[in-house]
Amino acid sequence: xxxxxxxxxxxxxxxxxxxxxxxxxxxxxxxxxxxxxxxxxxxxxxxxxxxxxxxxxxxxxxxxxxxxxxxxxxxxxxxxxxxxxxxxxxxxxxxxxxxxxxxxxxxxxxxxxxxxxxxxxxxxxxxxxxxxxxxxxxxxxxxxxxxxxxxxxxxxxxxxxxxxxxxxxxxxxxxxxxxxxxxxxxxxxxxxxxxxxxxxxxxxxxxxxxxxxxxxxxxxxxxxxxxxxxxxxxxxxxxxxxxxxxxxxxxxxxxxxxxxxxxxxxxxxxxxxxxxxxxxxxxxxxxxxxxxxxxxxxxxxx
Numbered sequence: 449x450x451x452x453x454x455x456x457x458x459x460x461x462x463x464x465x466x467x468x469x470x471x472x473x474x475x476x477x478x479x480x481x482x483x484x485x486x487x488x489x490x491x492x493x494x495x496x497x498x499x500x501x502x503x504x505x506x507x508x509x510x511x512x513x514x515x516x517x518x519x520x521x522x523x524x525x526x527x528x529x530x531x532x533x534x535x536x537x538x539x540x541x542x543x544x545x546x547x548x549x550x551x552x553x554x555x556x557x558x559x560x561x562x563x564x565x566x567x568x569x570x571x572x573x574x575x576x577x578x579x580x581x582x583x584x585x586x587x588x589x590x591x592x593x594x595x596x597x598x599x600x601x602x603x604x605x606x607x608x609x610x611x612x613x614x615x616x617x618x619x620x621x622x623x624x625x626x627x628x629x630x631x632x633x634x635x636x637x638x639x640x641x642x643x644x645x646x647x648x649x650x651x652x653x654x655x656x657x658x659x660x661x662x663x664x665x666x667x668x669x670x671x672x673x674x675x676x677x678x679x680x681x682x683x684x685x686x687x688x689x690x691x692x693x694x695x696x697x698x699x700x701x702x703x704x705x706x707x708x709x710x711x712x713x714x715x716x717x718x719x720x721x722x723x724x725x726x727x728x729x730x731x732x733x734x735x736x737x738x739x740x741x742x743x744x745x746x747x748x749x750x
Contacts, residue, residue, distance in 0.1 A: 454488040455517035457481055458496060458506075460587075462514035463607065466503050473583045488513070522725065538566040542730040544573040545581035546594035547653070549678055549698045550718055553745055554614065555594060558737035565737075569730050577652050578603050578721075585609060585721055591731055594738075597717040598657035600664070608724045612735070613750035614742040617695035619714035620707040622681075624688040630706040637710055638665040646673035646681045646690035654678075658693045661714055697746040717750060718742075 460470035461481070471478045489496050496510035506514060542562075546555050551573070559571055574581075578595040585593045586609060595611075597603050598619070605611050621635055629635050640662070647669070648654040655671070662669045673690050675681045678698045684690045686704030695716045696707050720738060722731055742749075 450491055450513075451488065452517075452520065454484045454491070455513060455520065457484040458488060458510065459514050459517035459521065461485070461497070461504070462506055462511070462518075473587055475583075475587070475589075538729040538733050539568040540570065540730060542569055542571040542592070542734060543590045544571060544592050544594070544734070545576055545584060545590045546573060547577065547596055548575050548676065549596075549695070550594045551575065553697060554718065554738060554741050557741045558734060561737040561740065562733050566730075566733050569733065571730075571734070579651070582606065582609065582721060585723060588723075591722070591728065592734055593721045595719055595721055596653050597719060598653060598660075599713075599715045600660040601653060601657035603653075603719075605721070609721050610724050611719050611721050613717050613719040614738055615745060615747040616715050616717045616750055617697050617747045618709065619693050619716055620696050621691060621710050622685045622694045622699060623691050623706050623708060624686055625704050625706055626688060627691070627706065629708055632708050634709045634711050636665075637661060637712070638667065640665075640691070641667055643670070643691045644673075644689065645669040645671045646675055646684045646692045647671045648676045649674050652676065657716075661693060700746070 457470065457474065460473050461467060464470050464473055467478050467481050471481045474481070485497060492509065492513060494509035494513075495507050496513060497504045498507050544555070555573065559573075562569060562571060578593065581590060581593045582595070584590040586606065595603050597613075603611070621629070621640075623630050645658070647658050650656075659669055673681070673684050675684070678694055679702070681690075681692055681694070682699050682702040682705050685692060686702065693710070693714065694707075699705065700707065720735065722735075727735070
């Protein structure tokens with residue numbers, strides 16, 4: 449009898465193109481993936497992978513087995529959907545991933561609506577970055593992921609993932625109330641040669657998007673303060689220790705901070721990602737609540 453977990457590993461190799469990429473998606477080691485494939489080859493009595501330069505490619509038997517695994521995955525998803533919609537009830541777990549700044553603005557209010565309307569649904573949430581959470585969506589460890597798309601750094605949407613925008617925010621320069629630029633109507637990014645910056649840690653969307661924006665103006669930002677939270681960054685900005693680029697609604701009204709529009713204009717879009725295919729009732733309930741909340745929060749509709 450074929451082992452479903454091993455078939456799932458083969459399907460991941462077929463989808464991502466390499467053992468290393470499949471291992472990263474499945475959160476296991478490369479040797480563990482190789483071991484599972486060898487066991488599957490013994491079970492099928494077929495060679496499923498063959499060398500291809502420094503990587504591997506599926507044989508004809510490998511393609512056949514991978515396609516079967518993908519059909520099984522679709523069947524499982526459809527069965528989960530059918531069971532969840534039995535008698536019209538929205539029940540069971542709902543696993544959510546979200547960037548930090550969406551919890552207070554969108555996710556928290558949306559979850560309150562979901563709790564009122566669907567008390568049998570059991571949501572859970574974790575914070576993180578799109579680069580870490582989207583693979584968990586694809587491997588079915590998460591059901592929904594809230595991400596950010598900066599105009600200078602677009603999220604790569606992998607196959608079989610659907611991205612739906614919720615709200616667009618203008619990105620402004622945050623400076624202290626005593627900063628020389630605090631009373632400007634706008635500021636050109638290429639004026640900011642001598643500033644000290646605060647940003648989220650390297651590899652996060654905020655850090656990379658801010659660096660991309662400044663490098664396009666010929667400036668390498670001097671990031672001295674690495675802080676993974678916009679509100680905490682504002683304590684540094686208000687104290688005159690640093691400046692940063694930040695979505696206006698995330699920090700608007702922070703004491704001692706001025707938000708100045710920039711040229712060229714920058715935006716951040718908050719979107720939610722789900723797997724393609726039938727929408728489970730819990731995911732649909734959260735999506736409806738998120739759209740409802742997005743209509744009321746500051747920002748432009750996509």
